[in-house]
Amino acid sequence: MMPFNELVLASHNAGKLKELQAMLGDSVRVRSVAEFSLEEPEETGLSFIENAILKARNASRLSGLPALADDSGLAVDFLGGAPGIYSARYADGKGDAANNAKLLDVLKDVPDAERGAQFVCCLALVRHADDPLPIICEGLWHGRILHAAQGEHGFGYDPLFWVPERNCSSAELPASEKNQLSHRARAMALLKQRLGLA
Numbered sequence: 001m002m003p004f005n006e007l008v009l010a011s012h013n014a015g016k017l018k019e020l021q022a023m024l025g026d027s028v029r030v031r032s033v034a035e036f037s038l039e040e041p042e043e044t045g046l047s048f049i050e051n052a053i054l055k056a057r058n059a060s061r062l063s064g065l066p067a068l069a070d071d072s073g074l075a076v077d078f079l080g081g082a083p084g085i086y087s088a089r090y091a092d093g094k095g096d097a098a099n100n101a102k103l104l105d106v107l108k109d110v111p112d113a114e115r116g117a118q119f120v121c122c123l124a125l126v127r128h129a130d131d132p133l134p135i136i137c138e139g140l141w142h143g144r145i146l147h148a149a150q151g152e153h154g155f156g157y158d159p160l161f162w163v164p165e166r167n168c169s170s171a172e173l174p175a176s177e178k179n180q181l182s183h184r185a186r187a188m189a190l191l192k193q194r195l196g197l198a
């Protein structure tokens with residue numbers, strides 16, 4: 001059991017919410033921050049950690065509940081780690097399809113050997129809005145950027161992310177498998193350990 005029985009997930013991303021909910025199972029009653037406000041906080045941090053904390057505090061303040069936030073993104077080696085914390089805003093807020101198209105275009109002449117990338121996930125849990133000691137857990141998932149989209153599952157950059165340990169794109173993995181391998185799964189496993197749940 002979680003050290004509390006209700007938790008607000010501080011995300012407005014449907015894909016993430018689904019994955020986080022599946023990973024939490026019924027260990028805790030999960031609410032979504034959208035129940036309290038549809039306004040997304042500005043992600044002004046310079047790190048995944050700062051942005052995750054900022055989103056968690058915002059959701060906790062709105063709901064009066066403990067809050068779990070996820071700040072994540074794709075770090076491409078050839079681009080020196082970009083788009084990184086700016087992954088959601090890579091194509092100036094035009095959405096996943098535009099982000100993916102931009103990434104394919106920027107990498108169009110880059111050979112396979114230089115297309116390494118990592119998905120990064122930072123989870124931040126605050127027990128209340130002003131919690132002075134948020135719990136932070138990180139997870140990485142190593143792969144490579146494909147030359148064209150592949151697969152229909154998942155969200156975001158999944159169709160472009162080749163998963164070497166499964167020989168397919170992350171969008172070709174069923175949710176149950178992605179949720180055991182991904183950056184988010186790794187961060188969640190650490191969080192459960194920290195909370196004494198695993």
Ligand SMILES: O=c1nc[nH]c2c1ncn2[C@H]1C[C@H](O)[C@@H](COP(=O)(O)OP(=O)(O)OP(=O)(O)O)O1
Nearest residue numbers: 011012013070071072073074087088155156157158
């Ligand atoms: O498993 C993933 N599979 C594919 N793409 C992913 C994944 N995990 C993060 N991503 C991408 C989506 C978005 O371009 C960015 C996250 O941005 P990020 O600000 O953390 O999330 P968001 O704005 O979509 O929702 P919110 O901030 O409300 O949680 O990285």
Ligand SMILES: [Mg+2]
Nearest residue numbers: 040043071088
């Ligand atoms: Mg965001």
